[in-house]
Amino acid sequence: MKDLDVVFKALADINRIRILKLLEKRKMCVCELAYILDVSQPAISKQLKKIARAGLIDSEQDGFWTNYFIKPKDDYAKKLLKLLSTWLNADAIVNDDLEKLKKANRENLCCKK
Template identity: 40%
Template sequence: MKEFIKVTKALSDPARVKIIKMLQHKKMCVCELREILQINQPSVSKHLKILENAGLVYSAKDGLWVNYQLTDGSSSPYAASFLGNLRHWLSDDPEIATMIFKLPEIRREDICKI
């Protein structure tokens, strides 16, 4: 039951669900997520840590960047199930649709001025 609760708690916050929905479309760094969510960097990092602990996302260093992306769910059947279902859920939500529409405009090089 611990694993189930960990995954459901991770997905109980709207910002974390938005992160999952964005990561369905591309891997992203904290600064890109912060730009779309319009919340501060420490909050984004905290959300990502919770999602990572639940087995929903993982990070990988790529030069200067730390990229976050969805896991394949292999660490938990609950994570796999929710990730699979979330691919189909909320696509018609106006807030999610607007956020996804803005994704191509978000470029880490512009945000971080590197």
């Protein structure tokens, strides 16, 4: 039982949903997400940790950066992420985020200052 409520909790926040909708498109690093959601880097780190603990995402080192990506670890995660991928695709906030994502450039956002 414990596991399932952890997964639902991971999905029960607008910013975490926004993160997941972004990760549907591609791997992303912390600073890109912080830029797009317009919250601090530690806030994103904490949210990612919560999503990761729930078994929805994983991460890998990539040079300077840590890439986070969708990686469902069990049936709960698999089914819920699949559902989520069918939802919010016409949502205003999500689409604004995706617009911002197109312009986002890791090298400019993070390193250069």
